[in-house]
Amino acid sequence: MRIAVDWGKARIGVAACDREGILAFPVETVPTKDRPIARLARIVAEYEPVEVVMGLPVALDGHEGIAARDVRAAGAQLAEAIAPVPLRYVDERMTTRAAARALHDSGRDSRHQRQVIDQAAAVAILEHVLDQARSTGGHTGGQGEQQ
Structure with missing residues (x-):
């Protein structure tokens, strides 16, 4: 099992996957103002994942700007709080946009998207990680996984 975190200025989307690493699903949206x-x-x-992946907002040209520095600072605090569970960063380019498009295409009213967009972005980040693991022959789940 893995947890994905999409850190935003106002909200943080959280997603998880099943133990086999097949299905990613939304967990919660955490307000940034409330600890x-x-x-x-x-x-x-609660979820006891093998790792936490945190979306890193990299610019289209590949450089890390202010937003990426802010995420890395939050990630450092989170890594300390969840140790010994490892935290790693993954490129999140386009995940929020893809999540918004998917919600719109599914008929979600845009006025209600904010409540779930961050969770959907976290799901997209986690699906990307799981797809990468599958394409490289790596383990996607937590059962017997080597780190």
Whole structure:
């Protein structure tokens, strides 16, 4: 099992996958104003993942700007709070846009998207990680997984 985190200025989307690493699903949207590190640490403790992946907002040209530095700073705090569970960063280019498009295409009213867009982006990040693991022959789930 893995947990994905899509860190935003106002909200943090959280997603998880099943133990076999087949299905990614939304977990929760955590407001950034309400001690988000403590809440995320509780989610990690509850789900007991083999790792946490955190979306890193990399620019289209590949450089890391202010947003990426902010995510890395939050990630450092989260990594400390969830140790020994490893945290790694994954390129999240286009995941929020893809999540918004998918929600729109499924008929979701745009006024209600904010409540789920961050979770959908976290699902997209996690699906990307799972797809990469499958394409390289790596393990996608947590059962017997080597780190």
